[in-house]
Amino acid sequence: MPKQAANIIWNWKTSRHTSEQAKSSRRKRRWLQTAGMMVASLLLFRFGDHRVFPMLLWSAAAVALTGLCFSDRILQGIDKTERVLARWLGTGLTWLLLAPFFYTVFGVGRLCLILTRKDRLQRQWDPQAATYWCDHGNTKERPRYQEQS
Numbered sequence: 128m129p130k131q132a133a134n135i136i137w138n139w140k141t142s143r144h145t146s147e148q149a150k151s152s153r154r155k156r157r158w159l160q161t162a163g164m165m166v167a168s169l170l171l172f173r174f175g176d177h178r179v180f181p182m183l184l185w186s187a188a189a190v191a192l193t194g195l196c197f198s199d200r201i202l203q204g205i206d207k208t209e210r211v212l213a214r215w216l217g218t219g220l221t222w223l224l225l226a227p228f229f230y231t232v233f234g235v236g237r238l239c240l241i242l243t244r245k246d247r248l249q250r251q252w253d254p255q256a257a258t259y260w261c262d263h264g265n266t267k268e269r270p271r272y273q274e275q276s
Contacts, residue, residue, distance in 0.1 A: 157191060164187055165192075
């Protein structure tokens, strides 16, 4: 029985066939991307005000088309360039957008709580308190796990 489960999850004997299928799938995806870039650049030429971005897009489509028609090494270079640019873009967006947003939202929220003297977590030390136990009231009507609100 365990061997059958392993064959369902990952049949290692047919993995080389799937790599060929994955290669043809990547090639089809690249054809669609190239066609999309060409159509987008033509639309931007026709209806857009700027000329630099459509030219860059058209040039990228031309390089991808050259790779599709003549050389797989060009496609490998394009894939590597895309991975590097995606990593840079992800890192840049994280630090330029998400970090300031986090500190702005939570910093302002914490400042508002300090100014209104609210302590939702009850973190203030009270030396006169005999215990810090919080009674949750009557729970005999319905168990608390049935009411999640």
